[in-house]
Amino acid sequence: MIPNYAVLPIKTLKRVSPKIIKKTNYKKIVLWAVFLAFFSMSAGAVKAVDNSALIQSLMQQIAALQAQLTQLQTQQGATVWCHAFNNYMVAGSTNKDVPYLQMALTQQGFDVSQDVQGIFGDNTTAAVVSFQGMYGIRQTGTVGPITRAKLNALYGCIATTTQPSITVTSSPTGSVIEKSNVRISWISRGVIKSLGIGFCPQGKPVEDNYCTEAATYSNTGIADFKLEGGVNLIPGQWHVVVMDTSNRSVYGVGADFTVVSSSTMSSQPSITITSPNGGEAWNIASTHSILWNSNGLNNTSGHFHISLIKGNPSAANAEFVIADTTNAGSYSWTVPATLQGEGLTSGQGYNIYKIRVY
Numbered sequence: 001m002i003p004n005y006a007v008l009p010i011k012t013l014k015r016v017s018p019k020i021i022k023k024t025n026y027k028k029i030v031l032w033a034v035f036l037a038f039f040s041m042s043a044g045a046v047k048a049v050d051n052s053a054l055i056q057s058l059m060q061q062i063a064a065l066q067a068q069l070t071q072l073q074t075q076q077g078a079t080v081w082c083h084a085f086n087n088y089m090v091a092g093s094t095n096k097d098v099p100y101l102q103m104a105l106t107q108q109g110f111d112v113s114q115d116v117q118g119i120f121g122d123n124t125t126a127a128v129v130s131f132q133g134m135y136g137i138r139q140t141g142t143v144g145p146i147t148r149a150k151l152n153a154l155y156g157c158i159a160t161t162t163q164p165s166i167t168v169t170s171s172p173t174g175s176v177i178e179k180s181n182v183r184i185s186w187i188s189r190g191v192i193k194s195l196g197i198g199f200c201p202q203g204k205p206v207e208d209n210y211c212t213e214a215a216t217y218s219n220t221g222i223a224d225f226k227l228e229g230g231v232n233l234i235p236g237q238w239h240v241v242v243m244d245t246s247n248r249s250v251y252g253v254g255a256d257f258t259v260v261s262s263s264t265m266s267s268q269p270s271i272t273i274t275s276p277n278g279g280e281a282w283n284i285a286s287t288h289s290i291l292w293n294s295n296g297l298n299n300t301s302g303h304f305h306i307s308l309i310k311g312n313p314s315a316a317n318a319e320f321v322i323a324d325t326t327n328a329g330s331y332s333w334t335v336p337a338t339l340q341g342e343g344l345t346s347g348q349g350y351n352i353y354k355i356r357v358y
Contacts, residue, residue: 171254
């Protein structure tokens, strides 16, 4: 007499066939292949004393065909999803893993539609038994560690982490007078635990003894420097280095620039504005640093002016930001609300201004 569990492969076929036949011609071919394999068995083999070999053979064929079906479904645009199965599940369970279990069983070709979604009912239990048999797991009908491990291998989410990196997007270039003001900007990705900015001579590695000590900065993506004090660079060629001081293998390097002694520059007085340098968008009530370098001018003079110019740079269009300030090389300015009432440039939601230092 054939044991009761010998009918499980046939039940599996009945659960699989209604959904699979309706979806694609490939599934009809697979289903016919299963029936041909089944009926090709001789009557004598069915009546044999050892029926486990027959059952095992059928289950292996079904598992192989189900794998082909899964591959075909994926090729035909099946929905890609993932879930981490962490909970023990038995008949009656309603935890958050149950609906994903039912989705996995459906994608494997088992029909659980007679159960309420999210409730581990009789259909789901039968499907779990068949799923376990398909993958050689003890057929208990419960989802324990071994079954969960297989579900996670098939549908688990692979965690990805962003590798930390730093890219310098703006730094001094060309010739820069010693003790000048410079602006550095960068983009960081991943976790940067402690951001530092330093300078290294041209061609020297980050860890070279000739590099300046990296000063700690907030990872805001922008920083202003005055090349004096702790970063008093001697004349020569340098580049900026922005790094994670807790992991110095993560760093970005700026372009090479040349620090020039002020004594070698022309005695012709000059002023060069370094920030803003064009393209910035400054909102009403926001505060920004106006930076400039000067050559051949009295640094303590109280007759420096900073003005805001709209349109053509003429005195008639100029509006003072500050009058009679010292030549400090920087000035912190808050964009006044009075500019809000000025007429906007035609077709735009903003006005274009220029900064003048003289």
